[in-house]
Amino acid sequence: MELLKNKIIEEGKVLSDTVLKVDSFLNHQVDPKLMKQVGEEFANKFKSAGITKILTIESSGIAPATMTGLELDVPVVFARKRKSLTLTDHLYSAEVYSFTKKTSNEISVSKDFLHEDDIVLVMDDFLANGQAALGLLEIAKQAKTTVIGVGIVIEKGFQFGGKQLRDKGIRVESLAIVESMSDGKVTFKEEARI
Ligand code: G4P
Ligand code: NA
Ligand code: NA
Numbered sequence: 001m002e003l004l005k006n007k008i009i010e011e012g013k014v015l016s017d018t019v020l021k022v023d024s025f026l027n028h029q030v031d032p033k034l035m036k037q038v039g040e041e042f043a044n045k046f047k048s049a050g051i052t053k054i055l056t057i058e059s060s061g062i063a064p065a066t067m068t069g070l071e072l073d074v075p076v077v078f079a080r081k082r083k084s085l086t087l088t089d090h091l092y093s094a095e096v097y098s099f100t101k102k103t104s105n106e107i108s109v110s111k112d113f114l115h116e117d118d119i120v121l122v123m124d125d126f127l128a129n130g131q132a133a134l135g136l137l138e139i140a141k142q143a144k145t146t147v148i149g150v151g152i153v154i155e156k157g158f159q160f161g162g163k164q165l166r167d168k169g170i171r172v173e174s175l176a177i178v179e180s181m182s183d184g185k186v187t188f189k190e191e192a193r194i
Contacts, residue, residue, distance in 0.1 A: 001041050001175040005188055007034060008154070008176060014184045018156070019100075026125055026153065030063045038175060039067025042151045045173050046072070046121055049148040053077060053118045055140055057107060057132050060125040064153050068123065077114060079107040079136060094138035099129045107135050114143035127152040127174060130161025137170075149173060157189050 013021040025031035042064070051072055056065035057079040069076035083106065093108035114120070122136045133150055140147045148171065155162050155174035165172050177189040 001038070003034060003037055004153070004176050007031070008178075008186055012186060014181045014186060017182050018159070020154070020156070020178060020181060020186065022154070026063070027060050035063050035067045038064045038153060039069075039071045041175055042068040042121070042123070042173070043071030046149060046151065049121070050119050051121045051148060053114065053145075054121050054123055055079070055109070055114070055136050056123045057081070057136060061123055064125060064151075065123040068121070068151065072121075075113075077109055079109050079139060081105055081107055083108065092139045092142040094135040094142075096131050096135035098131060107132075107139070109139050109143075111143070114140065114145055116144040118143070118145040120145045120147045121149055121151055122147060123151040125153045127155040127161045127165075127172070128159045130159075130164050133161065133165060154178065 007025055011024045015021050023029065025034055051074055053074055054065045054069045054076045056062060058081060062078050065076045090111050091108040092111060093106050095104050096107050097104045120140050122133060122140065124132055127133060137147060150165060150170055150172045152174040155177045157177040157179050162172055178186055179189040180187045
């Protein structure tokens with residue numbers, strides 16, 4: 001997605017060889033016009049899949065997932081990172097290990113919002129080591145839903161999450177795949193398929 005790649009080049013800050021800061025349009029401030037186009041791109045890629053629900057994780061997955069849900073006309077459910085004080089036995093939950101923070105967190109979704117007949121698109125803002133996506137897939141599995149794929153705004157192609165998911169046979173669509181960030185310069189993986 002050219003607009004997204006240009007935005008990453010213009011506004012992204014390479015904090016290290018592995019961390020890309022995109023606070024001005026995705027992780028802190030949100031660019032609604034860009035997110036609208038992100039939603040259109042995902043809706044195009046997945047429109048014939050019969051999706052009934054989008055599953056993402058708070059907080060930065062919510063904006064791109066909501067715009068995709070708007071385009072596909074389906075609800076968006078986001079997993080919570082903090083346990084709700086009520087209804088604790090009425091939850092699907094999974095452990096998510098963060099390689100960045102070296103901590104493990106439980107994420108959860110109420111049983112009210114995922115059902116056996118749901119056809120689910122899992123989404124997130126970033127794909128690094130894939131732990132968040134795996135946690136969401138685990139929750140989708142507990143709910144006995146059908147997952148048709150994973151939609152990612154920015155994939156870091158040099159970390160192992162994308163390979164791990166694709167090796168499982170999961171369809172992963174990323175709108176930008178960062179191949180390298182060495183010397184402070186972002187380079188993208190060329191589109192593999194037309
Ligand atoms: P993983 O899920 O792929 O294994 O990623 P990891 O644990 O390493 O990352 C933890 C958090 O950092 C996640 O957000 C993830 O989306 C984000 N992240 C990973 N790499 C980058 C990066 O290079 N740049 C940015 N901006 N974010 C990155 P989170 O803690 O759940 O935060 P949020 O969704 O509330 O923003
Ligand atoms: Na995220
Ligand atoms: Na994030």
